[in-house]
Amino acid sequence: MSVKEILSVFGAHVVKNAKSNIAKKNDTKKLSDSLNFKVKVSKNSFEFTLLAENYASFVDQGVQGKSSSTRAPLSPFKFGSKTGKKGGLTEGVIGWVSRKRIQFKDKKSGRFLSFKSTAFLIARAIYQKGQKPTNFLTDAFNDAFVELPKQIVEAYALEMNKLLKSSLKNR
Secondary structure (H helix, E strand, C coil): CCHHHHHHHHHHHHHHHHHHHHHHHCCCCHHHHHCEEEEEECCCCEEEEEECCCCHHHHHHCEECCCCCCCCCCCCCECCCCCCCCCHHHHHHHHHHHHHCCCCECCCCCCECCHHHHHHHHHHHHHHHEECCCCHHHHHHHHHHCCHHHHHHHHHHHHHHHHHHHHHHCC
16 A cells, blocks of 8 residues: 555544544534545655634634633633634524524523523523533544554555665666
8 A cells, every 4th residue: 555545544534433423513514524634645745634614623622711711621722812703602503502493491481582592691601611622533533543653654665665676777
């Protein structure tokens, strides 16, 4: 097997496992459908790139809350850093709440709150407390990476051997 073939098998394995890991939390399938990889092999190097929606790293590593970091203490991301789109979290939660048909009840009147009000309450809690990491991509990558170094070394050695043989024949 060539280096490119090994990296392609590795990429397919990572993507398959990541899709499996995120399946239960992937409401619209947008995230899992976006998972892919790209392999680029040059004479002196090779490059492997995982492709996904922009928010995949937030889902994978979690996000620290504005007032508490207990849900994702190791995450490099934090709500309230003023780097994200204003109202983006609430917008996403409104869609989720509507699709799942989740509505809280008003304690006083006993009537159901609107989807928008329910979404606001959930988004506020997420913003303050944070979002736990799923590690769907990290775990998939680490599981597949265990065997990769040995396979790459073997494939690279075979390719170098072929290159040397052809170079010596041409002299």
